[in-house]
Amino acid sequence: MNINTDPAADVAGSGGHWAVLALKGTNGTNGVAATVSVGTTTTGAAGTSASVTNTGTSNAAVLNFIIPAGATGATGATGATGATGPQGPPVSFMGTWSSSTVYTSGNAVYENGTSYIALAVNYNVDPAADVAGSGTTWAVLALKGASGSSPDSGIPFTTVVRTISSYVYFNPVQALVGASSTDNMFTWVPSSCTISKLNVYSKYSQDLKVDLQSSTTSGTGASLTTTGLSCTVLADGNSCTATGPVVVSGGSFLIFHITQSDGTSAPSGSGYLWTAFGCL
Known part of the structure; x- marks a missing residue:
């Protein structure tokens, strides 16, 4: 029996009244902080549930999200009618194309079975060559048809x-x-x-x-x-x-x-x- 006998002082001294039952441990080191990052985000089918999957670890999480698409919205109202475009030039048939003729927009010509219409004023611009290239000066009006079989072909x-x-x-x-x-x-x-x-x-x-x-x-x-x-x-x-x-x-x-x-x-x-x- 003891009264007013400090355990720590007694153990440090004679130890006649107290004994160590368990020593105080030393302070541990600080732990590593956990991380969370976003991996992929995928659009799921409309009407399905959203989901999140961790493809990383418990301390370094990588979260992949699947977000369902929304339902199709209602059709919007019809837009207003656009303004009427300017009237194009009248078509004028000029016969067989000639390299010495100045053609204006709307002039139509014939060359090797195909007819063309001029898109702009031009001079000595071959319609077939222009259409095969940039096509900025001429456009095809009617293509030449394929050749038919001759009567004696079979x-x-x-x-x-x-x-x-x-x-x-x-x-x-x-x-x-x-x-x-x-x-x-x-x-x-x-x-x-x-x-x-x-x-x-x-x-x-x-x-x-x-x-x-x-x-x-x-x-x-x-x-x-x-x-x-x-x-x-x-x-x-x-x-x-x-x-x-x-x-x-x-x-x-x-x-x-x-x-x-x-x-x-x-x-x-x-x-x-x-x-x-x-x-x-």
């Missing part, structure tokens, strides 16, 4: 029906049939052309193979080769299609070779056969 689209029995050769554009490749079974192609496809329809009593062939000459001695347009049509109300494109050389002769579906036997039934194609 065979127009043609449909031919034939009554056949055992005939094996047909003229491609006439209802001529024969047992051999005589001259009148051929069609002459004066200029090179392209066949996109061959269509065949049959009301014949047998399945038939229809092969469009070509040769450099006509007649029974002609050497025939397939154009690649060949298809087998089933009997009685069926059709077939052979697809190209196939290029036919100018000066060639065309002929149809018809067999049974085996490709060798001559037809032995009866009925009608339609063919349709064009070489353009």
